[in-house]
Amino acid sequence: MEKKRMTVLRKNAIALLIIFAVQIAWASPIDELVKRVKSDIDRGNYDLAMTQTDSALAITPSDFKLIRLKADIFFAQNLSDSALKYYELTLSQKPKDPDALCGAGISAINLNQTTKALDYFTRGTKSGKRKAEFLYGLGLAQMQSGSLAEADVTMRKAIKADPKNPRYHEGWADVNFKKEVWSFAITGYQEAIRLDSTNGQLYNKLARAQFQSRQFNEAIANFKTFLKFVPDDTAAWFDVGRIFLASKNYAEAAYCFTKLTELRPNNGEYWYDLGESYYNLKEYEKCGEALEKAVTMNFKVAESYKMLAKVYQLRKEYYKADSAYTRYENAMGQPQEADYWIDKGKVMINIGKTNPEFLERAIAAFDKAISLDSLNSAALEYAGLVRYYKENYGAAIPYFEKKVALDGDNVSANTLRNLAFCYLKIENYNKSASTLEEAIKLKPDDAAMHQMLGNIYKFRGSPENGLLTKAIDHLKIALKDTTGTIQNGEKCKIKGDIGYCYVILRDCDNAIPYLEQAVVCNPKDEGVNLSMAQAYHLCNRLKDANAYYEKTLEINPKNKLAIEGRARTTIR
Missing domain, CATH: 1.25.40.10 (Tetratricopeptide repeat domain)
Structure with a gap:
């Protein structure tokens, strides 16, 4: 940033020097030399310019025009220390020379010799020449010294003296940017752009002021305009990316930080911000790659591991997530x-x-x-x-x-279901059933909960307490499941359970249709075959009952109920 500031100041001073230059038709050989050297300076031929000037100075070492010319050559190369030295030699001969006063003032600013800069520009304002330019220079010096209120007034005077010069509006805006008076800064930059829309840096400055004023859309638009002038300006790309990140426009943020990683692939901060953008876009593969690069560049290592842990978790790479959590804690301690x-x-x-x-x-x-x-x-x-x-x-x-x-x-119904299951496992059936009833109110189509509650009521039911009827109601709902929650094997079991409840209720007519289906899908189940036999027995279908008592005993020859039932249904 310091180098950029120096460059801007140097450009400002060159413009001032051009304005100050008096267009006179030189007649002497020195005047002709000055013309040639200035042309060489404009073309960047500094060595040739210096050679010619030094040769002339060897002949006339005290000529103030040649001394000032040498200062100009140093100034054009941003060699402010040497430039100031020769401008001061010029001023020792010509104390009111406007070009030397301006050059000395800007050189002093570049060297942070603010007191000298203030002196040279103040002298310039008193010279009665080029009022606006010297006021502008004085405003720059006051801004550097931290006298922002004075700088504000001085820049306003420069604008009043020459309202069509965009640099003066820019200078006033710069002062107000430092004062954090964003509205004035924005106004100044906008006016400077109106007067000179070809200066890309003005869009950059305007965007930064708008960003500080939280005019994010406007800031983005002006940053984008600036980037058309300077497409590889990393500071602008970074600021735009941060705006997009703050405004949760993660796709645009990712684009900006991707561009930055292309321009500066070894900058860990850019990789970290790219990773954060991808994280919010749920592009976890790209996020992981970016954050891992940030870690290798030693940028926000702990923060990267914290985010990587979450990324690995979402990618179901659980052991890598565990490792990332451990690394984060090793670096930062246990978070609170x-x-x-x-x-x-x-x-x-x-x-x-x-x-x-x-x-x-x-x-x-x-x-x-x-x-x-x-x-x-x-x-x-x-x-x-x-x-x-x-x-x-x-x-x-x-x-x-x-x-x-x-x-x-x-x-949630899930919390209640989990609690009900725990109650069931510790054989607290009343609490389990009542909790499931509450869960089913919240999630009435949950077939698994209906099946669980039906089984509890079946287990605790009797013809007298009415729970068997409740069991049947819940089991029938579970049987109608079309979501795939209840698989065919479970549906077969439910049919047997419904049949069993009807048998206990001595309702053989309703029991038989369910049990006939159950024995088809689960022919080797001891309980289903026994219930089938008992249902037939209740309906006085003794031959059918006897056959299923026999099947039960084939499965378990020691089943006492089947032995007794077979005896009662054997036709002699």
């Missing part, structure tokens, strides 16, 4: 963020499906999340689930219960 531990715990659960040792690490992660945020609903859910997966149902219940209480009317 509940969501971090929830994400890490999910990774441990997925690894734990094939490596149960990781389930203990999952428990530790979710418990850590709860210790940081005891009312975190997701942490409570997963803390219960991981214990559920370890078949520690009693330990899982308090977490599910707390989540149910916390969520209130917003509780």
Whole structure:
């Protein structure tokens, strides 16, 4: 940025020098030499220009025109120290020479010799010549000194003296940019562009002011215009990319940061921002590649690993995610963020499906999340689930219960189902059934929950308590499933269970159609064959009943109910 600032100042000064140059028809040999040398300077032939000037100075070493000419050659090459030296030699002979005063002032600014710059430009304003140009230079010096209020006034005076010069409007805008008065900065740059639309840097400056003023769309448009002038300006590409990133336009942000990685492939910051853009676009392969490059360039290593852990998790590369979490913690310590531990715990659960040792690490992660945020609903859910997966149902219940209480009317059917299953596993059938009833209210088409509840009522039912009728109702709903939740094997079992309930209720007419289907799809099931025999027996179809008692005994010769039933249905 310093080099760019120096270049801009040098260009400004050259323009001032051109304005200050008095167009006089020189008659002397020195005047002719000055013309030739200035032409060489314009063409960039600095060595030839210096050779000619030094040769002339060897003959007339005190000629102020030659001394000033040598200063001009140094100035054109941005050799401000040498330029200032020769401008000051010129001024020692001609204290009011406008070109030397201007050149000395700009050279002093380039060298951060602000006091000298202020002196030269102040002298210039008192000379009575080129009022606007010297006011502009004085404004630049005041801006460098930090006297922004004075610089603002001085730049306004320069504009008043010459309102059609775009550089003066730009200078006033620069002052207000430093003052963070964005509206004035924007106005100044816009007016400068109106006067000179060919200066690409004006669009860049305007865009930066609009960005600070949160006029993001306008800033983007002007950055894009600037990039047509300077397509490889990394600062502009970076600023546009950051605007897109902040405004969640991740596709455009990715385009900008991709361009930056092409221009500066060894810049880790660009790769990191590209990775963040791809992350938000859910392009996890590209995200991972970009962040891995940022890590190799030692840029935001810990932050990269934190994001990489999530990327690997989403790509189901769980062991790599575990490694990334470990590296992040090694660099940054254990974060005090509940969501971090929830994400890490999910990774441990997925690894734990094939490596149960990781389930203990999952428990530790979710418990850590709860210790940081005891009312975190997701942490409570997963803390219960991981214990559920370890078949520690009693330990899982308090977490599910707390989540149910916390969520209130917003509780999910899945949470209630998991809690009901835990109750079932510890043989608390009443709570299991009542919890499933609540879950089914939220998700009435869930066939699996209807089947579970039907089985509980079947197990606890009797002809007197009415639970068998409830069991039949829920099992019939499960049997109608068309989502694929209940597979054919399970549907076969459900038919047998419905038939069994009707048998217990001594309703053989309703039992037989279900059991006839069940024995076809599951002919070797002892319970189905026994229920079939009992249903026929209830309907006094003794021969059919006897046949199924026989089939039951073929499966289990010691089945007492089948032995007794066969005896009662044998026709003698």
